[in-house]
Amino acid sequence: MIKVSLISLGCAKNLVDSEIMVGHLHKAGMRVIPDAENADVVIVNTCSFIDSSKEESISHILEVHEQRGLRKRRRGQKLIVAGCMSQRFSKDLPGSMPEVDAFIGLDQITQVAPIIEEIYARERGTKAAPASFVTPRSNYIPDYDTPRFRLTPAHFAYVKIAEGCNHPCTFCIIPQIRGRHRSRTVASVVAEVRQLVAEGVKEINLISQDTTFFGMDTWDERPNPRTPVDSSRGTALTSLLRELNAIEGEFWIRILYTHPAHWSDELIRTIAECPKVARYVDMPLQHISDRMLSAMQRETGGDYIRDLVRRIRAGVPGIAIRTTFIVGFPGETDADVDELCGFIRESEFERLGVFRYSQEEGTRACKMAGQVAAKEKERRWHRVMALQNEIAGVVSSRSVGRTVKVLVDEAGVARGEADAPDIDGRVYVPRELPVGSFATVTINGHHDYDLLALPAGQRPAEFKVAKQAQ
Numbered sequence: 268m269i270k271v272s273l274i275s276l277g278c279a280k281n282l283v284d285s286e287i288m289v290g291h292l293h294k295a296g297m298r299v300i301p302d303a304e305n306a307d308v309v310i311v312n313t314c315s316f317i318d319s320s321k322e323e324s325i326s327h328i329l330e331v332h333e334q335r336g337l338r339k340r341r342r343g344q345k346l347i348v349a350g351c352m353s354q355r356f357s358k359d360l361p362g363s364m365p366e367v368d369a370f371i372g373l374d375q376i377t378q379v380a381p382i383i384e385e386i387y388a389r390e391r392g393t394k395a396a397p398a399s400f401v402t403p404r405s406n407y408i409p410d411y412d413t414p415r416f417r418l419t420p421a422h423f424a425y426v427k428i429a430e431g432c433n434h435p436c437t438f439c440i441i442p443q444i445r446g447r448h449r450s451r452t453v454a455s456v457v458a459e460v461r462q463l464v465a466e467g468v469k470e471i472n473l474i475s476q477d478t479t480f481f482g483m484d485t486w487d488e489r490p491n492p493r494t495p496v497d498s499s500r501g502t503a504l505t506s507l508l509r510e511l512n513a514i515e516g517e518f519w520i521r522i523l524y525t526h527p528a529h530w531s532d533e534l535i536r537t538i539a540e541c542p543k544v545a546r547y548v549d550m551p552l553q554h555i556s557d558r559m560l561s562a563m564q565r566e567t568g569g570d571y572i573r574d575l576v577r578r579i580r581a582g583v584p585g586i587a588i589r590t591t592f593i594v595g596f597p598g599e600t601d602a603d604v605d606e607l608c609g610f611i612r613e614s615e616f617e618r619l620g621v622f623r624y625s626q627e628e629g630t631r632a633c634k635m636a637g638q639v640a641a642k643e644k645e646r647r648w649h650r651v652m653a654l655q656n657e658i659a660g661v662v663s664s665r666s667v668g669r670t671v672k673v674l675v676d677e678a679g680v681a682r683g684e685a686d687a688p689d690i691d692g693r694v695y696v697p698r699e700l701p702v703g704s705f706a707t708v709t710i711n712g713h714h715d716y717d718l719l720a721l722p723a724g725q726r727p728a729e730f731k732v733a734k735q736a737q
Contacts, residue, residue, distance in 0.1 A: 656715065
């Protein structure tokens with residue numbers, strides 16, 4: 268039996284791809300193990316969104332190669348590089364990374380088992396040149412019955428409702444990697460979620476490159492696909508949320524990766540009327556300066572964003588808004604950063620991360636004039652994050668005394684509706700609360716992004732650190 272170890276890097280969307288690969292490996296009769304050193308095949312599912320993610324991917328690939336080179340009995344081990352980096356650099360990697368046995372792209376995740384068998388058949392005892400199975404344009408989208416083995420804890424799951432992206436953001440390489448937006452059907456997503464809830468999943472995290480564009484690709488007949496859409500026509504996501512809300516059982520539905528251009532009053536109303544939809548918005552805004560938003564081609568302006576934040580908060584009282592911003596974009600001035608800081612202070616976002624602009628080859632922003640020096644990006648990043656850390660303390664203090672519903676992730680550690688897995692804060696609770704279950708607790712303290720719901724005199728042994736965009 269072939270033993271396979273898979274290393275999954277990057278975002279939750281990449282994790283779902285990894286889960287699909289593991290599901291197909293199991294279906295083919297291969298054994299998936301956690302220890303890369305003892306595997307016959309190691310798969311590194313890579314990310315290449317920005318420079319730091321590429322560096323992390325390359326580091327893992329070289330680490331696997333060096334480990335297998337040190338152990339003579341594992342010299343026959345195969346190394347496969349999958350995912351976004353393989354897709355993005357499909358023409359360059361085979362000639363530059365001879366230590367790799369094969370490269371597979373985003374559309375080969377369901378073919379991983381036969382590809383492994385082909386690698387063994389091709390070698391015949393001699394070291395062959397790296398094989399590339401990457402196809403030029405990604406078109407794949409999973410379905411409700413796609414073989415999949417979840418790599419998350421049993422009580423929460425990610426459900427990919429669409430793939431690809433149609434947005435023209437000048438800083439982003441994702442549309443070139445993952446292709447144009449393509450949605451699953453409402454029926455397909457509902458079938459998958461129904462099965463997950465039947466298995467005991469308590470939190471459904473809906474993901475895609477832009478969840479608010481879900482279903483819009485089925486009616487989009489604009490002569491120029493880069494012009495803004497009329498989001499009032501985008502009823503597919505609201506229909507999906509209402510159908511998911513009707514599924515029996517106690518669970519949360521969390522919407523991740525929304526784009527501000529496609530929010531509508533109907534979507535706000537739907538969230539307010541569906542009690543199983545978490546009072547949480549994940550909406551990367553990227554900037555507030557009209558100059559920067561225009562240069563980034565974000566399809567929104569500063570006044571629109573301010574009004575949207577007001578409408579969301581008015582329409583769904585108590586909702587937590589998570590967003591991300593980019594500092595150091597080409598042409599950004601101190602005045603633009605001043606405006607951004609003013610907006611952040613005014614809005615008091617419950618959750619916020621900041622990216623330093625990454626000059627990515629193949630994007631339009633890469634060749635723009637006015638590139639900002641790395642040292643200046645760092646200064647701006649620290650300025651904005653220091654402001655948000657101050658705001659986080661104020662926001663957290665408002666929760667003290669409140670009774671909230673939490674989902675227990677591990678002994679003594681839970682999350683509220685305002686906290687998505689892995690990226691937001693935590694609620695520290697009594698260790699006796701059962702893992703994987705909902706509980707009601709009273710908040711009696713806070714520490715930065717984290718909340719405390721512990722008996723008097725008891726403190727957690729150590730605080731976990733919420734992930735903020737680095």
